[in-house]
Amino acid sequence: MLEFAILGLLQESPMHGYELRKELAAKLGSIRAAISFGTLYPTLRRLQAAGYLTETGEAVPGGAEVPPLTTRRGRVVYKITAEGKERFADLIAQAGPETYDDAGFGVHFAFFARTDQATRLRILEGRRRKVEERRESLRDVLGRAAERLDAYTLELQRHGLDACEREVRWLEELIANERSGRLPADRQETEEDRPPEPGYPREERP
């Protein structure tokens, strides 16, 4: 999941580790805590080893690049490669029901602006299904097993059930918007001409 988030962010612009962490925290702040360094750096290495990222010298505002590599200063700037973009697209395409747990769905949703409408719908509906299942299971417990559980546990379940119902309603609104071609809320997607990524239409399982 983290791999997906990093690849997604680096498509906006190259960044070094710390920056990546901050941007990620801003973008995903509503669904998870800031990513740990113990996760970040190993993941960056793994992605680089896989050819999805490359190290680059740091671009100074003046213009030219400073010498490549770590040597000059601690910071290492990562840039996404063509394979990386492809990998990102693949990860979306492969997204199946198991991806739609709280964290997985949230991360995908956060990058909806880089996803085509059909995929957005697929993910929203998959998530809705998952939340509905959870909701039913909670109703079940609250109905059938209520007297086996203590008051606090019941209260927790009720709160969870409430959150499920609310999320389903939210999702239905989003789905309706999506079908009618509207964006969430008011904002118009000026968002500087989203470059017509060559790799977009890639809705296929091999």
Added chain:
Amino acid sequence: MLEFAILGLLQESPMHGYELRKELAAKLGSIRAAISFGTLYPTLRRLQAAGYLTETGEAVPGGAEVPPLTTRRGRVVYKITAEGKERFADLIAQAGPETYDDAGFGVHFAFFARTDQATRLRILEGRRRKVEERRESLRDVLGRAAERLDAYTLELQRHGLDACEREVRWLEELIANERSGRLPADRQETEEDRPPEPGYPREERP
């Protein structure tokens, strides 16, 4: 966190692995998916090695115990020890702010019936503080950095903010109840020394 949940459940009655998993799923279903076997069995071993659990023979409804150990049949029944109960109490006592993330708080809450009122208040207030912080940080992002983020990301943050506000209200209600000595909802219950109703009716097979 899982260690805490297992120790908490085994105070109700001894259980074997599968059963533990099912009870845990029923009790914590509102906050997390069913626990994985890859987590459960190693954790049980760890707790046993630490002296918090012991293996026992399986108690058949007839009365006597079947021979101890794994030999007769696959199932291994675990029973909590005195050290285990002590450990459970320690884990509650040590609960600090870092424990109050979504999962940690939920698990603690689920075992409030085994906790004294002062601790319940401490945990509820700690959680409220944590959620308030998250809420402020989301408001911050939505206010200051709004134009840097795309419509979908903003929508996600709004939904997260909404959930925070709702949870804070929920927590305040619980805190008020706690202070006035009421239980959540209606149910009455006396804690300490096990509910008079004998543990859980162990689901049956002669």
Added chain:
DNA sequence: GTTGCGATGTATCGGTCCGATACATCGCGG
């Protein structure tokens, strides 16, 4: 009966992610 099969149950393995910790460098005030 015995054979076959789905449900029950225990167990391991590789991988992801986290929390704590260490350490090097930069920017800046005294």
Added chain:
DNA sequence: CCGCGATGTATCGGACCGATACATCGCAAC
């Protein structure tokens, strides 16, 4: 020039998950 907090990269052990393997039980079909 020194010291010190911000910034930044990095490692390590541990918790937890998902997939998988395998053994046994209960039961029904033959």
